[in-house]
Amino acid sequence: MSTLIKNIRLITPYEILYGYGVVVDKGIIVNIDLIDNIPSSLINVVIDGNGKYLSPGFVDIHNHGNSGYDFMDATTEAIDKIGQYHLKNGVTSYLGTVLTSSYDNIISASKTISNYENKENSSQILGIHLEGPFFSKQKKGAQPEQYIVEPEVDLIKKIKELSNNKLKMVSIAPEKKGATEVITYLKNNNITASMAHSNATYNEAKNGINHGATVATHLYNGMREFSHREPGIIGASLLDTRVYCEIIYDRIHLHDGAVQIALKMKGIDKIILVSDAMRAAGLADGVYELGGQKVVVNHGAARLEHGNLAGSTLNLRTSVYNMVHFLNIPVQNAIRMASLNPATAIGLDYCKGSIEIGKDADMLIFDDNINISLRMVAGKELKL
Secondary structure (H helix, E strand, O other): OEEEEEOOEEEOOOOEEEOEEEEEEOOEEEEEEEHHHOOHHHOOEEEEOOOOEEEEOEEEOOOOEEOOEEHHHOOHHHHHHHHHHHHHOOEEEEEEEEEOOOHHHHHHHHHHHHHOOOOOOOOEEEEEEEEOOOOOHHHOOOOOHHHOOOOOHHHHHHHHHHOOOOEEEEEEOOOOOOHHHHHHHHHHOOOEEEEOOEOOOHHHHHHHHHOOEEEEOOOOOOEOOOOOOOOHHHHHHHHOOOOEEEEOOOOOOOOHHHHHHHHHHHOHHHEEEOOOEOOOOOOOOEEEEEOOEEEEEEOOEEEEOOOOEOOEOOOHHHHHHHHHHHOOOOHHHHHHHHOHHHHHHOOOOOOOOOOOOOOEOOEEEEOOOOOEEEEEEOOEEEOO
């Protein structure tokens, strides 16, 4: 059954197209053309966009949970609820982030994600982002220190074997002994290596990049501070064109000026919007938990008792809104940072991240304030 979406402002990674229609069949985008060129005889269903934007669905490659749930709960119910909240906020596909914990907890959470069967009425989980446990204790942030260990390839091999090729990304401190071997293994197995919770110098970060690290996890946060005499991992990430930089743009983790610097340095094709959301996302202020640690959420800011930020209560819809309305970023550029860039960073841009013929029909319709009125996953319009 072919579906035509018309009367839209079509967002591509580079521009906005007017007067076009998009045809979907069997979950795939099969035609994009001027509306007058699309034969009506081949169409079974018509969706009128009412002049709003048609956008690719968002792809969140770094999030811990929401709605009172966390991937470390290691339950099907948790992933069900997390996926539903994601869909509400425009995320049509995502990675489940497994944080620093005991060996047993990491394996349990990884198995649960790997064995999860996506539901038709929800955002689709694509795999695992392993954030830890190979970090610097000096830059641990909200990662539980007692579980931080030295990098070892064996743990990565174990998770890769049990994950049915769903281990998509691993965050690691590149300066740690053994990190180079882990990064090399990841690169050789088409798993994205990302630099995080790191006290790396500029040269240590460059060594990680030269061996295959291609992402900086939540840029500026959990990293050696930038200095004009030692630019560190921040300087290396901003300067090296091989590196994508994650940005948590809740206007709490980062000053607007810091985001603007990253945009000027990296360009729109190397910035990735992420939520880094924890279980309090979508809920009221209060007391929550992350990695067994007490987290206090006040005015939307999630912090450990001693003050460290502990993830966020952000979602990607709000992140895109902030880019457009606070930094005056063109909407197609903000969308690219939340869709094509993350999909490309984890090697799934062949099927996700943009509205192109042959790709999965994961799409949104929204207005100028990013208020979403239609959510489509694999060609099916989903109702909340």
